[in-house]
Amino acid sequence: MSVTDKLSRQLQDETSALRDWAPLRAVIDVFIAVLCVGFAMMPILPAYGTPAALTAVMAGLIAAMVPVLLGAFLRWPFPLTMLVGIASYVVVGGTVAFGRDLVWGVVPSGQSMTSMLTGTVTSWKEALTLEPPLGQSDGVLVLPFLLAFLGAFLVSWVVGWRNSWLTTIIATGVVTLVLITSILWGTQETVLGSHLGVGLFMVLTVWATWRMKVWRPRRWASMSFFLAAVIAASTVLSGQFAPQAPRFVLRSIVIPPFDPRDQISPLSLYRHYVKDRAETPLVSVSGLPENGLVRLATLDAYDGVVWSVSGDQSRAGSGAFRRIGERIEQTAQGDPYDVRVKIEELDGVWTPTIGYLSAVDFDSGSVTDFRFNDATGAAVTIGGLRPGTSYRLQGVLPATPTDEELGETGVGKIALADVANIPDIIAQEAIAIGREGANVPLVIRKYEEYFQTRGYFSHGEATGGYPSLSGHGADRMDDLFSAELMVGDAEQYASAMALLARSQGVPARVVVGFIPEEGASDVTFTGADLSAWVEIYYNEYGWVQYFPTPPSSQTPNASQQEKDPEPEPEAVQLPPDPRPPATPPAVNTEDTEIDAQEDPIDESYDWFAIVRITAVVGIPLILLLAGPLIVIALKARRRGRRKHAPGQLSVIGGWQETLDDAFDLGIRPEKDLTRREAARFIETSQPQVPMRRLADTADRAHFSHGEWSAVDSEQYWLQVEESRRALARSVSWRRRVFAKVSPASLRARKAQRKADAEAAKLTAELFEQSTTPGQQKSVEQRQWSHAP
Structure with a gap:
């Protein structure tokens, strides 16, 4: 079987596998989004003070997700899915929130279903005007069930409707809205406050990139490190700078009855x-x-x-x-x-x-x-x-x-x-x-x-x-x-x-x-x-x-009542003897060095506080600047290797450095163009940048068999620096700053090396199929004979 047939067969297998994987992938997408809605409901649970509130949340998630998935796989029209969802809300919600009104203890009654419909409007106010813990009786569980149901129904329908960035962003927004609502309708007691928000943000970020097929396995390590750093920084910052007062909730401004x-x-x-x-x-x-x-x-x-x-x-x-x-x-x-x-x-x-x-x-x-x-x-x-x-x-x-x-x-x-x-x-x-x-x-x-x-x-x-x-x-x-x-x-x-x-x-x-x-x-x-x-x-x-x-x-007797004391005869009180006049102490006027009665200044330092504040300020700065600094360091290392390469390699590296700068600035010629064609492309959009001279010199260095001196290489790099400055002047300062920290050229060079390696491997396979062992041996002997 030829290499072309192998690639064609492999492509067909992958297409078939993706087709079989699509339903399962959709279910996983919906499940992850609904699970995020459930985690976003955690801040409202302390307001109820009972495990029944968690049961209501889980029931609301399932009651909303199942009708949407059934409607998607059975291809129901949206009105039918909506009707089934409303029926699920009334029946399941009535069972959870109004257990005492069930018929025979299991079947929802008309009273419970009617209460669920009216609770859609009244439960929001009731949850704010009652003192927590709200408990689980008299329909107070309508709100957690309703909020979980609405959030799960929306994200399930949006995620299952279309696989696009728009629907992904809408689903993320719904989860965020549920989280904010849960906090506002909760209590002033924080439940994993910042950690819950950071965790949901990271999970939704990973899920969105995986859903849109832009996730790469190599990002696991960087994402894990970033998550650990953010959690550590949020913990330190919340302990140092976050006010210790209770957080704002709606019940703090709503006057209860x-x-x-x-x-x-x-x-x-x-x-x-x-x-x-x-x-x-x-x-x-x-x-x-x-x-x-x-x-x-x-x-x-x-x-x-x-x-x-x-x-x-x-x-x-x-x-x-x-x-x-x-x-x-x-x-x-x-x-x-x-x-x-x-x-x-x-x-x-x-x-x-x-x-x-x-x-x-x-x-x-x-x-x-x-x-x-x-x-x-x-x-x-x-x-x-x-x-x-x-x-x-x-x-x-x-x-x-x-x-x-x-x-x-x-x-x-x-x-x-x-x-x-x-x-x-x-x-x-x-x-x-x-x-x-x-x-x-x-x-x-x-x-x-x-x-x-x-x-x-x-x-x-x-x-x-x-x-x-x-x-x-x-x-x-x-x-x-x-x-x-x-x-x-x-x-x-x-x-x-x-x-x-x-x-x-x-x-x-x-x-x-x-x-x-x-x-x-x-x-x-x-x-x-x-x-x-x-x-x-x-x-x-x-x-x-x-x-x-x-x-x-x-009771006290009359004889025990207090009597006013009889007045005693007045006696003439003689005034006290006058005190002798105070004699001030003698002052030595000759002694001019008099110690000042001032409190000593405490010049000791609280080194623990200094280290703590330094860590609090330094961790966020490191998180913000680590990425750009790493990119700048990698580019400087790449430029140094190219500039100090021996002979012709230094000249070729100078040309590549110029192209990489243009690539980061947004000036990107096609990959299959020659050096002269790439130079003409850049000069067309940026006439003030001298590129043809650099291209011609790089071609001579690449195809000539002569030796290039270090002086020639240094003179070429002077021209490279002049062209790079001209390229930088040709764009706005914002693009120049962004280009300094952009990893675009680094990724492009890595992708190019990977493509070259795959092409070399494919060429070797074609060579093995198109030649006999004797021809291969002859070719290898010729290659070894020309090897330096």
Whole structure:
């Protein structure tokens, strides 16, 4: 078989292989693009705080990709593909986002499919106006499913429609848009911030070049090095120059419909309830278990004025409320309870709960403005409580551990809001009171007993009561300890005990709610029943209650009231003896060398900071300048080799150097032209450049058998430099700068050497086929006889 037949057969095989490879290549293209959409969805996942959000994203990607691929291989018209895609969105999305509305638990219902269509419009606003974590109930997963579906559908259709640079750029733009949207609808918590963006950029760059068949295997090493350098530089730069403030998201400027910090602290309203609404029925509870405390609010932030909920967006923050479904995942162990609650005259947003809640069911159906805090057990109703509202609570009530059990496990660690402006007397009393405690639980018990035994109870009634100011700010706490008699009610004692514990680093918080009488099961609480207590966090047991308020019967007697001290007789106070006049020190006027009282100048250098800043600034500069500097160095090395080559090779190298300069400047003659034809081509476009003389001299050096002296070579290179300067002057300065760092001539010479090697190999094969062994031997002998 001849060489021509071999090449023809090889071309046919490659064409057939490409034809068979095309469908698989299209599927790989679509899969990579859809996978990039999935990675671009990562910043939105922390806003939901549940693995179900990742499931929704994956379901959205598959639900969008499958109809597009089916439509492409079955050659469906676009409207049919669109209809199948919408059906996939409604059915699969309804199953993922509205699992409780499924028929028989697997078949989407009409309600779920309708909710998916309306969620296309409403989910964007809902995700911004709810406090994260959003959870997975009541259709909050519509947005991640919708965003993943739209992004995957667009990139799948664009990539499968046509293989061009335009569609590739559009697909890359869709992925970028999905990434930006995920960041804006996410939280201020960064998720692989710069690394995710750099990674997507690199993957999309490699995918685009591979898709358009301009990727070369030799670029793997350079691309890997560039990727590692960019990631290292981004890490260093982000740590040094990036601001440590939370990143911008839309929810930071969208005012949510409910912020618990805007509500009046229930502890501040304590006196209002116990005095002005003492006989008003507030809440009725039936089926209350033993030791079942009814919680209204949990407060863990103190600013020196009031106890309130914290604005922390973490799950441990008392101000983070979320919507819940029919069930709440609960890991606490204890006695189960089933309680019915009815709102009487209780107003505000704070909704009564009991113990560790696992389910809530309103009689009027799903209440969409009910929010729950997993960390504190508190709940709110956004629109405010309405008289007559009733609901059912289910959960568990843990047993109260003993001090011995608490001493074995120890105080736990949990994220709480900081307390500020604590009076100094609080820390002093905390040390003095707890001095006899052998461990932390016993110290906390000492705090509780101290208030129960030393304190007196009073609401500060106007008639017949002992004076007791309301409030629990820093001044009121200072008066509670410094007054002759410690007098207050649950508001002051709960606040004081919590501050004692927090001043010693013990996690404590204040709870406002109702404490039922012992043995009470069905009870109606009035304003006079409102109380407050303290919770301390322990390992293995969680939050344990303490009740520092003394009994209401423990009131101060009239004889214990402070009496104004009788005035003492005035005594004449003699003025103090005058001080002797100060004598200034003697100054030695002869001593002119007086040391200046100036602070010494610290001339030491922070070398670590200098090295760090140098690295931070140097790495980006190296990344930016490495490529151009390498190209310039390779060109200088090539020019030096050509100029210092022996004899005729130096002249031929000078001509090649001139052509390479013209090539980088954009003046590119055809490859098969002779030197004189190439010179004529250049002079036609650039008449001021003398090229024919260089071409003729290079031809004489190439085809003559005489020796060329070093002087002739140097004179030729002077002409080469003159021609190169003329070429540079003939173009704009921008093209001159670009030509300095352009690797075009380097790549062209490499490609030419490769082509020459292939041509020589092909010539050798033709020679072997067209000659006999004897002729080959004769030719080889002749070649050896003429060899130098």
